[in-house]
Amino acid sequence: MKNFKKVASLLLAGSMLVGSLAGCAGAAPAPGADSGDQAAAPAAASGDKVVKIGVYEPASGDNGAGGKQETLGIQYANSKTPTVDIGGETYTVQLVVVDNQSSTEKGPSAAQQLVSEGVSLVLGSYGSGVSIAASDVFKNGGVPAIGVTCTNPQVTEGNEHYFRICFLDPFQGTVLANYAYKTQNAKKAYCLSKLGDDYSAGLVNYFVEAFTALGGEVVEESFPEGNSDFTSYITNAKSQGCEVFFSPVSIEAAANIVEQAASQDLGMPILAGDTWDSNVVCGAAEGKNVDICVTTFYQEGAVPEFDNGLKEYINGDSTALANNGGNDMIAAVSAMGYDAYYVALEALKAAGSTDPAAVQGVLPSVTYEGVSGKIAFNATGDAERNTAFVKKVNTETGTWDFVAEQSI
């Protein structure tokens, strides 16, 4: 009983502490902004004005690999164009990179950090779930955000501060369904998503809608967080006579799925969305008997100058090389990150100020011709895009082969 009291009082004290900390977090922007100014002071002393762009990306967790590649694109763009002219003055662009750890619980505090640092706008994130989770933090902080590759419609829906430069899942899901039904001739699809993951659940949902509308049949399943044993799901797909295995999940799960599909002789093509466009997937599939197709934003070779520049940048820096997964294959998300950075610069130029509110005001009318195509925002704040690239893994060389440019 005595012990119980002790524990109870400790718990109480603990909860009060947490409560007071939460209170601090709410009041944090002011002191946080101060420290941000101090950090900027040395740069200002050297005669430069600084504008901060927040980079809200995962560097660890399920989506760490993709997040790092996207950040890499942004950093490369920053190294190419480190300054911007705002209202007749030259500002140095400072990237403030935070790690949202691919987690919807930890994302908001990383986002709060950006708001506290006083960034003019935010780029990111890879992964729709974390973007949705941080949306309110950016909104309350009055900071506009540009989603780079978060494809779930909910990211930009019903708000004015979130924009995005990539295509959306209803589009991507329909493209994939058309590809599966018409090109791959599959009449029954197995769809596997991750439980509680906005991205995979959303994309599967749109795929199923489009695929059943075409007259196909689907089997839908989802796996819980932390699962790496996909053997039974693969058996399910085989035993139910499915003809395509659609699994637009995180890269980490992808590596496991590819490996286990190969060892169990899946015998049907694997189809996935933009997340799988990664050298991790290529590496896992190299030398194995698997057939993997993905839809994505950019095809390596489309803009050679960009490809070569980025490759040079990656090879010139061992950290960058490690962040890109150990080789210089160009991920579509890096191209998107690169474009996002320039869109951000365009917005700053148009706003003529580093004030986040002013940037948000001009963002809807910003247009930019990027390496991944033309970028212009519609009324919801989404980029108007109507093509996706279909790529296929070449299992002999471990690289991507271009298959088709697909619109709906």
Place this chain on the structure above:
Amino acid sequence: MSVVLPYLLSGISVGGQYALIAIGYTMVYGILRLINFAHGDVFMVAGVMMVYMCASMPWYIAMPLMIVFTVLIGFAIERVAYMPLRSAPRMSIMISAIGVSYLLQNLVAYITGGLSQQYPTIPFISDSINIGPANTKVVTVITPFLVIALVFALVMLINHTKIGMAMRAVAKDYDTAQLMGIRINSVISTTFVIGSFLAAIGSVLYFSNYTGVTYTSGAMPGLKAFVAAVFGGIGSIPGAVIGAFIIGISENIVKGFEAMLAVFGINSNIGIATFSDAVTFALLIIILVVKPTGLFGEKATDKV
């Protein structure tokens, strides 16, 4: 049978891998009454070490080295984080275990940059084979036999050697065993060495099948193995092994339940595969409600 076989195979294989981790939990609990939360992470560190070592040396050198290092890590963890707390309340040592667990995870997250690493392909056990209608890896088939052999050897060690007798004595009564002249520290170290050795073997089998290794890879298998140990009656080695097999098989049967029904012409759409973990843990609750000490648990131990 041909419908159920692939699921059974996956279940037996993953169950065997859980069993190897569960033995580490159950032995440490039996002797120290400590739930070693860092054990799942020792298993993960073994996997990560193998990835890095295979990059610079052939697998047949890397594997024994990896096992030696894992054993050393297990030994060091006990000496550094648990031994100084031997006379402290049990809660403190458990908190220390949680601390070690997070330390290992964060260290690996730092070294790997938080990214998933591909586990190296080990010849023979990574090959594909056909068993009737099921395609799988050789490792799936070897696992249960290897587990049974290792458990047999372990039981022999515990029942028929001097150190085994010392372990049993310490498990029975810690203080009296000490008074009888048993060197308690070496007994506890041996326990950790055996536990880490089995975790290292388990990591080779597990990651050969599920090849992505990240800093969180130890969490789920660790948790399942812990559940298996509780399920079988914590402190009991055969209990942990049987518990692990039951959990491995039941989670895979649940994942394939609807597909099996579909083959028999029953089309349901309840999405039970989603609840594979939930069903497993519900099973645990039921067993513990009916039999609070687990399947083979000793009576009247004071649980933490």
